[in-house]
Amino acid sequence: MSIDVARARAETPGCTGVLHFNNAGAALMPAPVLETQIAHLRREAAIGGYEAKDEAAARLEAVYGSIAGLIGARAEEIALVENATVAWNLAFHAFRFGPGDRILTAEAEYASNYISFLQLAERSGVVVEAVPSDEAGELDVAALEARLDERVRLIAVTHVPTNGGLVNPAEAIGAVARRHGVPFLLDACQSVGQLEIDVERIGCDLLSATGRKYLRGPRGTGFLYVRRAILDRLEPPFLDLHSARWVAPDRYEMRADARRFENWEFNIAGLLGLGAAVDHALGWGMPAIALRIAALAAELRARLAEIPGVTLRDLGRQPCGIVTFTLEGREATALRDALRAQAINVSVSGPGSTLLDATRRRLPDLVRASVHYYNDESEIARFCGVLRELVR
Incomplete structure (x- = not known):
């Protein structure tokens, strides 16, 4: 079974007000x-x-x-x-x-x-x-x-x-x-x-x-x-x-x-x-949800990689729906706040949350964008478009 994204979004009241890429923090509840x-x-x-x-x-x-x-x-x-x-x-x-x-x-x-x-x-x-x-x-x-x-x-x-x-x-x-x-x-x-x-x-x-x-x-x-x-x-x-x-x-x-x-x-x-x-x-079925999240995350990573100054920070042979990155010259917290001002939700993952890994990889604060099956491709395009504007 595939995900009917239009129905999923219609069943999610928050989709009308925000672009929500903070599902690893707290996802938007369905009706x-x-x-x-x-x-x-x-x-x-x-x-x-x-x-x-x-x-x-x-x-x-x-x-x-x-x-x-x-x-x-x-x-x-x-x-x-x-x-x-x-x-x-x-x-x-x-x-x-x-x-x-x-x-x-x-x-x-x-x-x-x-x-x-x-x-x-x-x-x-x-x-x-x-x-x-x-x-x-x-x-x-x-x-x-x-x-x-x-x-x-x-x-x-x-x-x-x-x-x-x-x-x-x-x-x-x-x-x-x-x-x-x-x-x-x-x-x-x-x-x-x-x-x-x-x-x-x-x-x-x-x-x-x-x-x-x-x-x-x-x-x-x-x-x-x-x-x-x-x-x-x-x-x-x-x-x-x-x-x-x-x-x-x-x-x-x-x-x-x-x-x-x-x-x-x-x-x-x-x-x-x-x-x-x-x-x-x-x-919906967990197989369909898992496939949809993986596909969206892969597209988000691909688009982010094309933005000057963005460095992806993800690990693993098959990364999941959590996408982390930094943007050269922009502090993660300030970037989160700038996105929130445009009704785009992301979160910040600091080194203290995974201290051993962050120390080993010398990680700063990271922007964390986490997608879910009710997100759509137009949101990815808008998200990356806003980031490009912030780079200028």
Whole structure:
């Protein structure tokens, strides 16, 4: 199935007001996602929050199944949480690490994740090691396997880093992790919604994701996948009366499914909106979405390469929908602001967001233009035309 771009744009109210190339930050929501949230908020206002939740119970339960279908999991392996950072931290801190335990990650790892590694290193004496990149900029899988020994307790990698268009070889990493029996935590914050994701094919044990980016869902929503086979080895860093039961004065029992990673209070409207966003993506089909994004990104890179002073900064054998570049003589933040003044949205990716990669490549602040399937070729032409005017 191909993407009906005209319909996709008609279903996206924001397309009438902005040229939105900031989908890796927060994509424009389609009308069904917006309407789902507003409808539930109106019910909360009309009948009460608890009562509206009870009324929506079946639809809320269906969100788990929709997400499971999106990533090839089972509904009981899904936990709904506030955002991808919460999902990732809940997963990471559910492991018990001791002095000398090793964590292997990538050079392009995201700052929030690496800060958690360093915090744990200070507290518990774990050793954090960034596996070097190969000639294409991807995590070097052979180097990863060469570093594995009995002290490696976790492989934790960002699938699509926040800058550089890179797609790390998640399936190859998963194969190595499985061969050696090492748990694999995949940060899929930027990949869920733009790439086809199948947790069985990838072989990850845990996966964290957000709603606001390529899934086109609400801010303040996310989810965590936890493979059933690893669940009993994990205890979330905090529990409440939703994630566990108080069964005796001196004893509690955790839930037997991934919802042990949830807590009692939810943004119900947001999570219903997340479910609507997942269903919307499934309606288009992830293969069609992935192909459309890749084609648009390739065209954008080709056109940018023709503009004097533009340097593309992307990595990987098959770069994704995140396109990063610099423009000679123009600071990235000033360029972003100049574009925004013309109703064109991009973002800026600073060196601190992927410090190891940025240091290795001596990167300044980068302009990040991230496309989605509802963007069209005329927007690429306009975007590059405006950049050419700014060069003059």
